[in-house]
Amino acid sequence: MRQSGTARALVAQRIYDFEPVAATLVGDVLYSDQEYWRHAGKRRCFWLLEEDVQLVYEPFGWQGEWYVDLVSFEQAERDGLPLFTVRDRYVDVVVEGMGPTYRLIDLDEAAAALLSGELSAPALARTLVKAQEFTDRYLHRGAVFPPPALHGLFDPGHAYPHWASRPVRLRA
Numbered sequence: 001m002r003q004s005g006t007a008r009a010l011v012a013q014r015i016y017d018f019e020p021v022a023a024t025l026v027g028d029v030l031y032s033d034q035e036y037w038r039h040a041g042k043r044r045c046f047w048l049l050e051e052d053v054q055l056v057y058e059p060f061g062w063q064g065e066w067y068v069d070l071v072s073f074e075q076a077e078r079d080g081l082p083l084f085t086v087r088d089r090y091v092d093v094v095v096e097g098m099g100p101t102y103r104l105i106d107l108d109e110a111a112a113a114l115l116s117g118e119l120s121a122p123a124l125a126r127t128l129v130k131a132q133e134f135t136d137r138y139l140h141r142g143a144v145f146p147p148p149a150l151h152g153l154f155d156p157g158h159a160y161p162h163w164a165s166r167p168v169r170l171r172a
Contacts, residue, residue: 010078011047013054013086020083021168029149030084033164042167044160046150047086049073051137052130054086055146057156066095066146068134070127089127090119093135098156099145102135 010020011032023032030047040061047054054069069092074085090110095102110127113119119127138145146154152161 008081010081010083011086012083014088016168018085020078022164022166023084024162024164025082026153027149029153031153033160033167035167035169042158042160042163044154044158044163046153047071047073047084048147048149049084051134051147052089052127053134055150057146057154058158064097066093068093068095070131070134072123072126089123091127091131093131093139095139095145100139100143102139104131 005026007025009023009025009030011023011030012018012020015036021032023030028049030049032045034043034045035041036043038060039056040058043056043059045054045056052071052073054071056067058065059067070089072087072089074087076083076085090106090113091104092106093102093104110119110124114121114124137143138147155161
């Protein structure tokens with residue numbers, strides 16, 4: 001577990017063609033402020049480093065739903081900043097509102113990645129375990145959702161605290 005405090009960081013992932021972009025690290029939470037043409041306005045993308053998940057509220061113009069990707073992280077350093085490379089692990093969770101209703105999706109993509117050799121059996125096993133842990137911890141039996149680690153960083157109206165002066169702008 002990381003120390004608390006706020007630090008500048010970088011994140012690289014598929015939608016950025018793995019080019020590092022600005023992010024902020026707060027304890028075990030990494031986030032990046034984004035203006036992405038597929039979303040209906042500004043969004044903050046969160047990564048829970050200990051949970052192996054990426055979360056976005058109301059992506060793609062959706063209303064009242066979270067998209068949770070199961071991911072893996074590789075950490076390095078670039079220009080004196082921690083760099084987190086995010087890799088999609090194919091299994092996703094869509095959470096309605098603030099939970100607890102959810103559905104698992106893209107299991108067919110995970111199976112195809114396994115069969116093609118793009119995803120190893122141990123990597124898929126870890127992803128499935130992380131998916132179970134995430135749903136048990138945050139979506140079952142009265143659990144609190146969104147995860148408490150996002151408290152103070154998330155706003156359901158997208159009026160995010162400490163919005164970046166230069167958000168990541170992704171266009172078609």
